[in-house]
Every structure is written in C-alpha cells, then in structure tokens.
Amino acid sequence: MIFADKALLPSGWENNVRIEVMDGKIGSVRVGTPAQPGDTRVSAVVAGMPNVHSHAFQRGHSGLTEIRGAGRESFWTWREMMYRFALSVTPEDVGILAEMAYVEMLEAGYTRVGEFHYLHHGAAGTPYENPAELSERIFAAAEHTGIALTHLPVFYAHAGFGPQAPNAGQRRFIHSLDAFVDLVAHCEARRTRPQDRVGFAPHSLRATSAEELDALCTALPGRKIHIHIAEQVKEVEDCLAFYGQRPVEWLFDHAEVNADWCLIHATHLTADETMKIAASKAVAGLCPVTEANLGDGLFPAPEFLAAGGRFAIGTDSNVRIDVAEELRILEYGQRLTARARNVLAREGGSTGRHLFDAASTGGAQALDAPAPQIASGAPADLVALADPLGLGQGDALLDRWIFGRDVAPSDVWAAGVHVVQSGRHIHRDTVQARFAEVLRRVLN
Incomplete structure (x- = not known):
C-alpha cells in the first residue's frame, strides 16, 4: 500500500x-x-506522465554538439553529427543507450514512452537476419527498466522531396514498403507485456512520398500514426517548392488526419493550419527542450489551446530529460513572445495544473494508452x-x-x-x- x-x-x-x-x-x-x-x-x-516522442539512442550525444562551426549552426548541421553517431553504435549499444534514457525518464516522472525508432539496419545499411533486431533491443530496454512502451517503428525512404535518393548517413534507416510492413508485424509479435503498444511512424513528408504514405495507412489500419512535420522553415520551403503547399496544408488534403495521429513539432503553422489540427482531434507532439536546443522556433500554443487543441510533450533528442522542464519551457517560450505571464493557463487557474493535465491526456491519446x-x-x-x-x-x-x-x-x-x-x-x-x-x- x-x-x-x-x-x-x-x-x-x-x-x-x-x-x-x-x-x-x-x-x-x-x-x-x-x-x-x-x-x-x-x-x-x-x-505518471506519458513521453510522446523519444529517439533513445540520441541520449548518447547529449551535450556534445555545442561547438560553433564556421557558418550558421542549425538543425541541419546538428543532424550531420547525429548521423555519424548513429552509424557507430552496435545493437547492444542501442539497448544500453535506451536503458539509460528510460532510467532517466522514470526518475523524471515519465511512466510511458513513445519510441520513434528509425535505426533498423547494420552500420553498412544491410538488414539484420532478424528485421526487428534493433526494435527488440528497445523492447528489452523498456522491460528491464519498467517503463511502458509504445513502439513506433519509422518508415524512412528518401533524403528529401522529389523524392531524393537517401544519402550515406541515412543507410541504417531505409526500408521498402513491404519490408517495413513486415517489420511492424515482427514488432507486434515481440510485444509481450499488456501495457506495450505498436504503432508506426512515417518519418516526415520529405522522407515518405505521397504514394508511400497512402500505402502505409492502408496496410496498417487501426494503429497510432506519428509523423515529424513543419519543424523547420527549410522543410516548409522545400514542401512548398515541390508540392505547392505547406506541409500541414498538404497533409490534411491528402490524408485522413484524426485522433489516431500525432503531429510531432508542427512548429511553423499558419492560422488556418493551427485551426485544422485543433479541429481534427490529432495531438500536437511538442518537444520544447529539443526545439529550443535546435533553434526550431515556437509552436503557436495560445491559439491552438484556445481552439480546443490537444498536445503532449516529448523528450525527442533526450538532450535533457525532465517533465517539469518541458512544461516550463513550453510556457516560458510563450511568455517571451507575448511579453506576458501565465499565458497558457485558464483564467483564475493554475498554469502548472493546466499544462500537466493537458499533456497527460494528450500523451495517453497519442500513445494508445489508458488515461x-x-x-x-x-x-x-x-x-x-x-x-x-x-x-x-x-x-x-x-x-x-x-x-x-x-x-x-x-x-x-x-x-x-x-x-x-x-x-x-x-x-x-x-x-x-x-x-x-x-x-x-x-x-x-
């Protein structure tokens, strides 16, 4: 007791x-x-709080990307270092890195994690004999530490809109449609604890073509769907150049976005896109610590919440793992923009309570978990x-x-x-x- x-x-x-x-x-x-x-x-x-978005292996380079290069530093320069790290770890390493991240999540007050997992193959890009080799390391890490897992194997096929051929740094991520559907089946078979779940994640519109996104939704019905979207200005510009539409605008025109979806970051939105996400009942998966670390920008939280939007928090790159810090930076970013206090609270209500309740509810929805x-x-x-x-x-x-x-x-x-x-x-x-x-x- x-x-x-x-x-x-x-x-x-x-x-x-x-x-x-x-x-x-x-x-x-x-x-x-x-x-x-x-x-x-x-x-x-x-x-306990759900953690809607994690790349567990990235815990290994926390704090190691803070050296300024010759030019402008951004998400895209950070990504090159992340690729190098991803190419250097063994299956055993992946499990150990995940265990460390999950230990820290539990100590911070997270009791469930959505693992957005895109490391699938060997360092040369060759599939393992067991296609779920690295996913199984994630399941084992969750079981050992005790955290509940919503595993989200990631479909990644292209380097950019076009579609562009994947680059060398992405070779551990890449799948064909058939191989990916087989991977999801292997992950479902590996799931042994009643609290665990398996969804799937088209990585982004730049890494998944329109035809592939449609095929995935058709082949994997009834599962939670997570996708990176509109995180970076360059991503928005590239999507406009290729599709003639912004990422969120295009997604709503080409997919049935509903309460099964979690839109990760969704940072750069028009007012109309903000309202569309709120009305769809999809969850906005916000990662304020990582978004601040990478210089992504600020999600339009006041307008989104005023329209009844649902959100959750995630640790993403795991540069810091702290429930309170994610919620605090979410609020403080809005205060700095609005030059006001208690921006995301209801009138007369506690800011901390409102943020905690909303993130808990949204996280459970996005991770297919009980409230x-x-x-x-x-x-x-x-x-x-x-x-x-x-x-x-x-x-x-x-x-x-x-x-x-x-x-x-x-x-x-x-x-x-x-x-x-x-x-x-x-x-x-x-x-x-x-x-x-x-x-x-x-x-x-």
Whole structure:
C-alpha cells in the first residue's frame, strides 16, 4: 500500500489517501484514512506522465554538439553529427543507450514512452537476419527498466522531396514498403507485456512520398500514426517548392488526419493550419527542450489551446530529460513572445495544473494508452513528489514542481513496481556503468 498525504484524483486533490496496488493496477483508493504499518509513505502522488516522442539512442550525444562551426549552426548541421553517431553504435549499444534514457525518464516522472525508432539496419545499411533486431533491443530496454512502451517503428525512404535518393548517413534507416510492413508485424509479435503498444511512424513528408504514405495507412489500419512535420522553415520551403503547399496544408488534403495521429513539432503553422489540427482531434507532439536546443522556433500554443487543441510533450533528442522542464519551457517560450505571464493557463487557474493535465491526456491519446489517473482499475503508474518544505497545497504543488525548485519526483511505480526509490532508479548504477562504457568506446 502507498499512503500519500495528498493525491491528485479524478475528483481533484484529496488528503490522506491509501492506494492499493494489485497485479500492475490500482486495486482501491481510500480517502481520508490513516496510514497503516508497512505502508510506503510519501508527500504527494500524481499519475505518471506519458513521453510522446523519444529517439533513445540520441541520449548518447547529449551535450556534445555545442561547438560553433564556421557558418550558421542549425538543425541541419546538428543532424550531420547525429548521423555519424548513429552509424557507430552496435545493437547492444542501442539497448544500453535506451536503458539509460528510460532510467532517466522514470526518475523524471515519465511512466510511458513513445519510441520513434528509425535505426533498423547494420552500420553498412544491410538488414539484420532478424528485421526487428534493433526494435527488440528497445523492447528489452523498456522491460528491464519498467517503463511502458509504445513502439513506433519509422518508415524512412528518401533524403528529401522529389523524392531524393537517401544519402550515406541515412543507410541504417531505409526500408521498402513491404519490408517495413513486415517489420511492424515482427514488432507486434515481440510485444509481450499488456501495457506495450505498436504503432508506426512515417518519418516526415520529405522522407515518405505521397504514394508511400497512402500505402502505409492502408496496410496498417487501426494503429497510432506519428509523423515529424513543419519543424523547420527549410522543410516548409522545400514542401512548398515541390508540392505547392505547406506541409500541414498538404497533409490534411491528402490524408485522413484524426485522433489516431500525432503531429510531432508542427512548429511553423499558419492560422488556418493551427485551426485544422485543433479541429481534427490529432495531438500536437511538442518537444520544447529539443526545439529550443535546435533553434526550431515556437509552436503557436495560445491559439491552438484556445481552439480546443490537444498536445503532449516529448523528450525527442533526450538532450535533457525532465517533465517539469518541458512544461516550463513550453510556457516560458510563450511568455517571451507575448511579453506576458501565465499565458497558457485558464483564467483564475493554475498554469502548472493546466499544462500537466493537458499533456497527460494528450500523451495517453497519442500513445494508445489508458488515461493517466489514480483510480481503481487504472494502471499503477504513479509518481510521488517530495515536498520537503511542506508547503504544497493542491495545484500549488504542481506549480512549485514545474516553475520552482523545491518539489521533485522521489518515487515512481511503473505497472505497480517501485522502480524509483528516493530519486534513483533501482538499476541506475549498473545501467549507468554500461552507458559510460559505450560512450567511451564510441566517442573515442
């Protein structure tokens, strides 16, 4: 049993809450009851946050791309370094890098990850005998660390609009349509835990032709679909030059975009495109830390949310892994633009609570997961927040976690397993040691 001084339930904040965990789910929730001997006592409990967008292997070069070159630095120059790193890792390395990322996600309060996985083949571009060799490493990393997984194998066929032939740095990513559909089937067969899911991800409009996108949607019905779109100004310009339309505009004219879709970044939008995404019930997958790190730009969040748009947060390049930081930068970017405060909150409401609730709901939708909540029958994916000053009351606790510095995750349960204790994952020491060995070898 878990006893929390405060817990955020579907009805709101309640005091003195005992939570029973049974077979990976919440068995019962009792409010206003005293703690019992043997209970795990914590200050406050909230449901775990979904991480809608991750490239786990990129955790390996976090902080290593901050050297300014001779010209203008951008996403496109960063990408060349990422390609070099991607060509240097073995299947075992991929699993270890994912384990490190997932340990840190759980410590941060994420309990489910959407893994946008485009490393598929050997370093020379030759498929492995098992087409899901690297995807299986992702499943194993999720199982070892305890995080729930929505695996999103990525279809990648071209270097740019045209379609352009893939370049040498992309050789580990490339698939034919038939081979990719076979990969998704292998991933589905590998899925053994009830909490795991398999969707798919056309990488982007520049890497997937119109005919291929249509064929994928036809061949893989009923699965969640994630796609990078309108992240960069150059991408928008290239799409306009080839299709005569902007990326989001073209997508809505050529695909049935609905609640099964997650549009990653969607940074550069017209007012009409913003309204179309909101009306479609698709989720905007926002990655504010990575978008800031790469200099992408700012999503038009106030207009989108005012129109009823749904969003989720993701760690993307995993340069930093922190629930509070993603939500804080999302809000702070809007404040800097609007020169105003509490831009994304509802009138009279907590900014932290609104951002937390919206990202939780949108993330669960995009990852085909049950709604994160502390209720009987829900997954026992729980995050305890330490409040050492004892000042947290209701939504103020979330505000102090996201915008302050004295509230932080202390314990995390994933499918009922107490995987983070006193701020550290139970496997951190062994995972971190293996991670360090991989980096020493790859970077040298």
